[in-house]
Amino acid sequence: MKNLSKLLRTETEAICYPDGRMVGTDGHERAKVHLKRRLKEMGCKPYIGRSLELNYPFKGKSFCNLVGRIPGTNPKLPPVLIGAHYDSVIPFPCADDNAAAVAIALQAGAMIAEKGGFERDVVIALFDAEEPPYFLGEGMGSHRFYEDHVQGKREIHAAIIMDLVGHDISVPGSMLSDVPLIGKVAALVSGLAKMDLSIPTLSSLLFVTGSESHEEMAVALDSVGHPEGLKIVPTLNRYIGDMSDHGIFRRNGVPYFFLSCGRWAHYHTPTDTPDRLNYSKMSHITHYVVKLATEVDLVEMADRKRVERIHDTLELETSYLRQSLGILYNPIMRQLGVKGIRNRKEMNSFVNKLLSLGLC
Numbered sequence: 001m002k003n004l005s006k007l008l009r010t011e012t013e014a015i016c017y018p019d020g021r022m023v024g025t026d027g028h029e030r031a032k033v034h035l036k037r038r039l040k041e042m043g044c045k046p047y048i049g050r051s052l053e054l055n056y057p058f059k060g061k062s063f064c065n066l067v068g069r070i071p072g073t074n075p076k077l078p079p080v081l082i083g084a085h086y087d088s089v090i091p092f093p094c095a096d097d098n099a100a101a102v103a104i105a106l107q108a109g110a111m112i113a114e115k116g117g118f119e120r121d122v123v124i125a126l127f128d129a130e131e132p133p134y135f136l137g138e139g140m141g142s143h144r145f146y147e148d149h150v151q152g153k154r155e156i157h158a159a160i161i162m163d164l165v166g167h168d169i170s171v172p173g174s175m176l177s178d179v180p181l182i183g184k185v186a187a188l189v190s191g192l193a194k195m196d197l198s199i200p201t202l203s204s205l206l207f208v209t210g211s212e213s214h215e216e217m218a219v220a221l222d223s224v225g226h227p228e229g230l231k232i233v234p235t236l237n238r239y240i241g242d243m244s245d246h247g248i249f250r251r252n253g254v255p256y257f258f259l260s261c262g263r264w265a266h267y268h269t270p271t272d273t274p275d276r277l278n279y280s281k282m283s284h285i286t287h288y289v290v291k292l293a294t295e296v297d298l299v300e301m302a303d304r305k306r307v308e309r310i311h312d313t314l315e316l317e318t319s320y321l322r323q324s325l326g327i328l329y330n331p332i333m334r335q336l337g338v339k340g341i342r343n344r345k346e347m348n349s350f351v352n353k354l355l356s357l358g359l360c
Ligand SMILES: [Zn+2]
Pocket: 089, 097, 131, 268
């Protein structure tokens, strides 16, 4: 695990240039060349044609999705996709957004290539132009990939997308006052209520949306359960919206998981630097992604075009939430004035209150 943390750090730092990776800049070009080489070193074959580069023009600029394929034993089956965007929003390192996820996608791909045994091809997709002004528009990398190379050509079995997966989750200090014992001690520390705190129980949280995209995705998530070092919080995508590259898959009925630690204090700022990331947490996420992909590889997903007629994942969400929050579950509920989560209406109100606190 230590070794993997180290590899992830090297992989992340390799594209955290001081001047960033914004579309059309020199840093973007350097990142593209570097990442293409990394996909090649891993043994990736082109997704289509002869190149790992899937270039496309948009409004007079040239863009490039980097997409490789780790061959499975049955290339006729629709592949599993692991994806993350590699562009940056500002001319700064943007480590958590999204160099960390790119590093995890690459290392997960390397582990899958080395271990073998997948029936389906595993596609490693490093998307261009996720950030504004391209976000959710025609020029967005994942949109172009889906519309130009997936739709009506080669369907994707399921997509696992990551964004903002390098950091610990912190909580507003005010929330501590209700925690037994800790609350009393916390009250003695002046200014604590106003601080953003990293708490061991919560720092390892990882939000996962998409269990609702297909019954088999919920089964796959539950089969993996709580992996070592992480506390999984499955939640509905509609609570947070299509925040990243999973949106195009979701809207087209492709089963998906979207993994994220949410926004944090350094989101879209020059202080989102590689020294602030938790590489141990990232190594747990890497193993988790490989496990999810392994589960998803095995299942058939019939009826996938009707995914919006969703089965309810309330029970899954509540039981994971209780386990993941542990001793903080009751104090957090009290703090938010929530008596219990017995139905979807109560879950909606719980999540809305959490969102208003900035916890997720
Ligand atoms: Zn971003």
